[in-house]
Amino acid sequence: xSQKVEKPVLSGQRxxxxxxxxxxxxxxxxxxDAIISGLDKCANDFEAISRFLDGAGNKLDYRRxxxxxxxxxIAGGILVxxxxxxxxxxxxxxxxxxxxxPDEINLDMMKNWEQVFIKLMRRYKYLEKIFQEEIKKILxxxxxxxxxxxxxxxxxxxxxxxxxxxxxxxxxxxxxxxxVKDHLALDFLIDIFKWWRQEKGVSxxxxxxxxxxxxxxxxxxxxxxxxxxxxxxxxxxxxGLDEILKLYHDQHQLxxxxxxxTLLSDGLAENKALRDITAELREYxxxxxxxxxxxxCIIWTTIMALPEWNKKEELVTDQxxxxxxxxxxxxSAFAQNARSELSLLLKVQEYCYSNMTFMRAFQKIIMxxxxxxxxSEQVILKWYKQDFNVKGKMMFVxxxxxxxxxxxxxEEESDSDGSSD
Numbered sequence: 001x002s003q004k005v006e007k008p009v010l011s012g013q014r015x016x017x018x019x020x021x022x023x024x025x026x027x028x029x030x031x032x033d034a035i036i037s038g039l040d041k042c043a044n045d046f047e048a049i050s051r052f053l054d055g056a057g058n059k060l061d062y063r064r065x066x067x068x069x070x071x072x073x074i075a076g077g078i079l080v081x082x083x084x085x086x087x088x089x090x091x092x093x094x095x096x097x098x099x100x101x102p103d104e105i106n107l108d109m110m111k112n113w114e115q116v117f118i119k120l121m122r123r124y125k126y127l128e129k130i131f132q133e134e135i136k137k138i139l140x141x142x143x144x145x146x147x148x149x150x151x152x153x154x155x156x157x158x159x160x161x162x163x164x165x166x167x168x169x170x171x172x173x174x175x176x177x178x179x180v181k182d183h184l185a186l187d188f189l190i191d192i193f194k195w196w197r198q199e200k201g202v203s204x205x206x207x208x209x210x211x212x213x214x215x216x217x218x219x220x221x222x223x224x225x226x227x228x229x230x231x232x233x234x235x236x237x238x239x240g241l242d243e244i245l246k247l248y249h250d251q252h253q254l255x256x257x258x259x260x261x262t263l264l265s266d267g268l269a270e271n272k273a274l275r276d277i278t279a280e281l282r283e284y285x286x287x288x289x290x291x292x293x294x295x296x297c298i299i300w301t302t303i304m305a306l307p308e309w310n311k312k313e314e315l316v317t318d319q320x321x322x323x324x325x326x327x328x329x330x331x332s333a334f335a336q337n338a339r340s341e342l343s344l345l346l347k348v349q350e351y352c353y354s355n356m357t358f359m360r361a362f363q364k365i366i367m368x369x370x371x372x373x374x375x376s377e378q379v380i381l382k383w384y385k386q387d388f389n390v391k392g393k394m395m396f397v398x399x400x401x402x403x404x405x406x407x408x409x410x411e412e413e414s415d416s417d418g419s420s421d
Contacts, residue, residue, distance in 0.1 A: 024061075026064075028065055028068050028078060028086075029078075029086070029088050031060060031061070031064075031065040031068055031069075032068055032072060032077065032078050032086070032092075033091065034056070034060055035056065035060070035068075035069060035072050035094075036072065036077075036091055036093070036094040037091075038052045038053075038056055039052065039072070039094045039096040039097075040091075040094055040095065040096060042096055043095075043096065044096065046112040046113070046115065046116055049096060049116055050115070050116055050119045050120070053116070053119075053120050054119070054120070054123050057123065057124050062124055062126075062127060063126060063130075066126075066127050066130035066131070066134070067130060067133070067134045067137075069127075070130070070131055070134045070135075070138075071134070071138070072094060072097065073097055073098065073113075073116070073117070074097060074098045074099065074138060074153070074156075075097060075098075075099050075138075075149075076093040076094050076095070076097035076099055076100055077092045077093040077094070078092075079137075079138065079141060082141075082144055083141030083142075083143070083144025083145055084144065098110075098113050098152055098153070098156060099145075099149045099152060099153075101113070101152060103148045105151060105152060105155060107155070107199075110152070110155050110156060110159065111159065113156065114156070114159040114160070114163065117131070117160070117165060118163065118165065121165065128165070131165065131166075132165075132166060132167070132170065135157075135160075135166060135170055135173075136170065136173045138153075139170070139171075139173045139174055139188075140173065140176055140179075142174070142179060142184060142185075142188055143178060143179055143182070143184055150184075150188060150191070151191060153188075154188055154191035154192050154195060155191075155195050157170070157171070157192050158192050158195040158196050158199070159195075161192070161208075162196065162199075162200065162208070167212070168208060168209070168211075168212035168214055169212055169214070171189055171192065171214070172214075172217060174188060174189060174221065175217070175220050175221065180220070180221060180222060180223060181223055183222065183231060183235075185221045185222075186221040186222050186231075186232065186235060187235070189218075189221055190235055190236070190239055190241065193205060193239070193241055193244060194239055194240075194241075196208070197240070197241070202241075202243050202244075205244065206243055206244065206247060209244060209247060210247065215244070215247045215248045215250075215251040216251050216255070218232075218244075218248045219232065219248070219252070233245065236248075253288070253289075253290070256284075256288035256290060257290060257294065257298060259284070259288075260281065260284055260285060260288070260290060260295065260298055261298050261301070261302050263280060263281065263284055264277065264281060264298070264299065264302045265302055267280060268302075268306065274327070274329055274330050275329075277330065278329075278330060278333045278334075281295065281299075281334070282333070282334075292334050292335075292336060292337065292339075292340045293337075293339045293340040293342075293343035293344075294343075295334045295340075296331060296334040296335050296340050296343060296344045296347075297343055297344065297347045299327075299330060299331060299334060300331075300344060300347045300348070300351070301347075303323075303324065303327050303330075304351060306323070307319070307323055309357065310357070311357060312357070313356075313357045313359070313360060316357045316358060316361060317358075317360060317361040317364050320358065320361050320364070320365060321361075321364050321365065321368050324365060324368060324369075325368060325372075328368070328369070328372040328374055331344065331369065331374045332372065332373060332374045335374050335375065338376075338378065338379055338382075341374070341375045341376060341379040342379050342382065342383065342388070344369070344374070344375060345366065345369075345375055345379060345380070345383050346383070346388055346389050348362065348365055348366065348369075349362065349389055349391070349392060349393070349396060350389065350391070352365070352392065352396070353391045353392035353396075359392070359395070360399070362392075362396045362399055362400075363396070363399035363400050363403065366380065366400065366403075367403065377407050377410075380400075380403075380404070380407060381404070381407055381408070384397060384400070384404050
């Protein structure tokens with residue numbers, strides 16, 4: 001039986017690794033030194049800076065060190081936790097960076113820096129995502145930057161957001177406890193708003209905030225206490241941002257109304273007594289400054305969303321009257337003045353016009369509210385005489401014709417009795 005002969009092995013045999021499989025050592029300091037060396041030769045020549053960065057991308061690994069690249073261009077070196085520069089190496093900072101621009105902010109110079117970033121990311125598209133992520137980290141270091149550097153960064157944030165390099169939502173990174181606590185988050189955000197208003201006008205700022213839904217997050221930039229709410233309002237007013245403050249209040253009111261509707265829906269689902277629901281609604285509406293005429297319309301919308309309505313026009317009217325009759329005390333509690341009564345009447349008109357099966361139910365519903373003292377005859381006559389909402393008005397007036405005539409005759413008799421006295 002033959003034995004297997006081992007193949008001879010050369011002593012000191014070395015397996016050759018393909019160059020593409022070799023992993024280069026991670027060397028951010030070496031990358032930084034190469035970038036700083038090139039930037040320092042450019043001084044404040046922005047065209048030269050762009051040319052250098054364009055060419056350096058062919059030799060240096062921007063994909064691997066993109067975060068460090070943006071740190072250098074903004075702060076002059078590699079940022080480490082605490083917002084300081086990595087001290088390793090002989091030259092840890094370049095003079096050619098945003099933070100080294102004059103403390104007396106020169107808008108034209110900052111726009112030159114904006115162009116440097118635009119050209120760089122246009123040439124190396126993959127840097128766009130890296131830039132957006134690195135800005136989130138840099139914003140967390142705002143507390144540790146000098147006040148004047150914060151101003152420069154806020155101006156650049158405006159330029160980057162307005163030119164599309166960054167989404168407006170980037171500023172939400174500032175919702176960090178150590179930034180919010182000292183009002184640094186709000187102050188920085190207001191600086192961005194001020195630059196925007198100065199350069200593009202308040203209408204452009206208003207549109208950008210609304211489009212990105214930033215107004216719904218504004219209050220998260222301050223601590224949740226009474227003093228901070230005052231600071232928030234004052235900060236916007238003193239900086240001429242009243243329109244943005246109004247935008248926030250409108251958004252806040254919209255959210256509060258949704259919460260009020262939820263509160264009512266939950267109370268009805270839990271079969272709470274109407275007097276308890278009324279008390280809860282009144283307390284919440286007072287707290288959130290929701291007016292009575294707004295509340296009564298929310299009640300109507302919520303109550304009318306409860307049943308599965310009959311599809312037949314001749315049957316839905318009686319169903320609606322029976323349903324609404326259960327809640328007249330709730331309507332009455334929030335229809336204590338002419339404005340609230342009229343708002344409710346117009347809401348009924350709008351609903352009946354928009355829902356075809358309710359077209360003939362209008363008169364019966366208004367009669368129910370009249371008989372249960374929810375809507376007064378004065379308000380009904382006012383609605384009849386004035387065109388508050390023309391949609392379906394002629395048809396609904398025709399339905400109410402006999403009742404209106406009866407009210408007018410009763411009013412005339414009352415006036416004649418009063419004059420004879």
